[in-house]
Amino acid sequence: MTVHRVVVLALDGVYPFELGIPSRVFGALQDRYEVLTCSVDGGPVATNADFAVTVGHGPEVLATADTVLLPPFDLSRLSRALPPGVGEALARVRPGTRIVSICTGAFVLAAAGLLDGRPATTHWAVADVFRSWYPAVALDPDVLFVDDGTVLTSAGAASGVDVCLHLVRRDHGAAVANHVARVCVVPPWRDGGQAQYIEHPVPPAAGSGTSATRQWALENLHEPLTLTELAGHARMSLRTFARRFGEEVGMSPGRWLIQQRVTRAQHLLETTDLAVDDIAGQVGFATGTSLREHLHAAIGVSPMAYRRTFRGAAAPTG
Template sequence: MVHHVVVLALDGVKPFDLGIPSQVLGQAFGASGHALYRVSTCSIGGRPVVTNQDFSISVEQDESALAGADTVVVATQDHRRGVPDRGDLPDRLAAALRSVPSTARVVSLCTSAFVLGAAGMLDGQRATTHWQMCDELARRFPRVTVDQNVLFVDNGRILTAAGAAAGLDLFLHLVRRDHGVAVANATARRCVVAPWREGGQAQFIERPLPASGDSSTSSTREWAEERLSQPLALVDLAAHAHMSVRTFTRRFRSEVGLSPHEWLLQRRLDHARYLLESTELSINEVSSKAGFTDPVLLRKHLRNAVGLTPGAYRRTYSAVGREAGASGRV
């Protein structure tokens, strides 16, 4: 069945962000070429929405559309118009959010995390927003664990994205989560964007430049990705970068937003998922080629990441990946 996504546009919406869901999800197709998602837009009262640019947008549906959504997206608003505190939402907007089915995913883009926070939907959860607003989000909503380093946070039902292009990353992640790596990669190619953007917001936060020397760990990351099947210790990565372990760890986290261990685990899991989808290698062989010393470790980390064992993941996604590849669709 086609997954129905409803985007809620509020006054002050940023047109670029408003268009991201339909731009990405509209390029996701199944093995037979059918659309996997249907995206529609609504506003409170179905009235025109004032953007943060010099034009307004006409919207044909009102907030009642949210009740029939599989995924609800609250698009970004310009924070210069103000962001809400807890309980500080217009009555009609608060009621609209309460109408969202408990089975539906809810996605915030950038500053719309404040809308979800004000509605109490982020309580007890990890979340993110644009790095410039993370401290304010944490101050207003102390029950929320705010992470300024990541491009997006997936809590299962509730997902939050950082600013602007991070929405592209989040929606490609949803395609990957729903339909597997092959479909997500093909979607990314149609959108002419990278299927997976390395690193988090940490790489965009304004910091003083180092006084001298090459501080980048990018060449070491490339080196490691070519050797995922091999055991790679932190000391090996630091040695390749010609840095002390302490300096390498600090610079790596500053550039990528993850520790070297977290990043390496993420890359190993991505490679394992690709192999499960695109090859008939045994689970033991996949585990070895992805750098897991024991298939039990692959099982543990894959279950933690996507909620599936390697066998279940292959049964769910491998046929989709092979058929998409055989059809030559890009």
């Protein structure tokens, strides 16, 4: 198996937590990924904490990368223009290389023109600044990450874990990504988006939330599960339930249900020999055709194509 090289470009003011995410996630699969960290000049990098970090490489390793990752840096260093040396460093990246940003790293990609005309995200707290500086980018501050093929952007802090796990899932399937998540002791997939974390001027009304109902829904995905049934389980009116669900999860109940059904179907395609129609019934889609349509809309392939790609990607032992 060819080892995939991930090169992390650390900029001055980097957040230490996010800087370490790629090594922690991809490093759990050392037979599949190699992670190298570099700076624009090969020298030490100041962090936003009271210490600096010494990296192992200079910008020349960017030319060898299969994936380039930009971790975030301190808000005080945000600028509409590229930081010194970054343009020259990014010019070393080969065309077609996958490029990923975490949080404010998206500002670097936007300043370099790599996000023009593309959908992208960044931390919700700096979304207004981002929009004003880079109007050519289709910013969505409500999601945890955006996958636009060869360019991926993610929101703040822990969403760096989300996007890295997503890349493992995209490269090697859900079973391998789930193994990495267990090793890192994190959920393999987080529901919803950034909307659930945004500070609202008026706090949500007191009372029980929708968490118990979401868990109940996951245990009953094989059922149709109408909005009325969900609201009834939560003992809320339809209007209150839909509003509360959106506040807590960042998407509508219907969209969330489809996402959970597709995720469960992916798992069954990888780990069982069940027919597509049987899987559709187990995850709550009315027909195999419905499953095919939703899976294609979510990941762009048919159930059989997905199974052929990932059926052999069993989770490593250990």
